[in-house]
Amino acid sequence: MHSQDISLDAISKVEGHAKLDLRIRDGKVEHVHYQIQEYKRFFSKAVEGKPLVAIPPLLSRICGTCSNAHIMCAIEACENAIGLQPSLQTMDLRHLTMYGLNIRDHALHLYIFVMPDLYNKDNFLSFDENDEEQHQHLHDCFEIKAAGNYLAQIVAGRSVHATFPTLGGFNHLPSKEEIEEAVRKLEAARPAALRCIATFERC
Known part of the structure; x- marks a missing residue:
């Protein structure tokens, strides 16, 4: 089983801008954080x-x-x-x-x-x-x-x-x-x- 942290600061192939953080421990995903990086446009x-x-x-x-x-x-x-x-x-x-x-x-x-x-x-x-x-x-x-x-x-x-x-x-x-x-x-x-x-x- 492997452990790994993955951070993608700029996800392609999506409409808009997004980033993704993953934390994997012993082959299992423990944490997922998907963030839309759109600034306020008022x-x-x-x-x-x-x-x-x-x-x-x-x-x-x-x-x-x-x-x-x-x-x-x-x-x-x-x-x-x-x-x-x-x-x-x-x-x-x-x-x-x-x-x-x-x-x-x-x-x-x-x-x-x-x-x-x-x-x-x-x-x-x-x-x-x-x-x-x-x-x-x-x-x-x-x-x-x-x-x-x-x-x-x-x-x-x-x-x-x-x-x-x-x-x-x-x-x-x-x-x-x-x-x-x-x-x-x-x-x-x-x-x-x-x-x-x-x-x-x-x-």
Whole structure:
């Protein structure tokens, strides 16, 4: 049995900045300390005195990757503060916005942050394009990500820092043609998603 102290001051392949301290004694982990190293950015102070409709776009800047989640959360908080109940259509559009974000972010996390470790690669761009399986992963990642991005774009205006969602609704609705195209892209990406699941099932 071994004993060891491990400190990682800068963990890669995560969104943001983090560090990790481990203490192992006689082959057992005795202590784990995972710390998010984000400095205060004073968003709560920055929105004081601002018009209610200005708060969600400001708070979406908390994170560039998951900004649409922050804007949805901020909109819901503002609506709760004034007792505003959105329509079922608005809720459906918000769910679609979040589905687009989740599809895109899962592709980002699973392929770009996690999958390189499965192949002993330093990063996703180190995958061997001449290796059939690794080449397929490269293609699948961007196909899934693009499908999620497109869904968010047609519903929320942009896949990052959405412009259409607002208090009580959306400033713009997707066209029938855009919805049909989103369905086509999502259906086309389904085999890639299933291949991704199969890869992680083998871990």
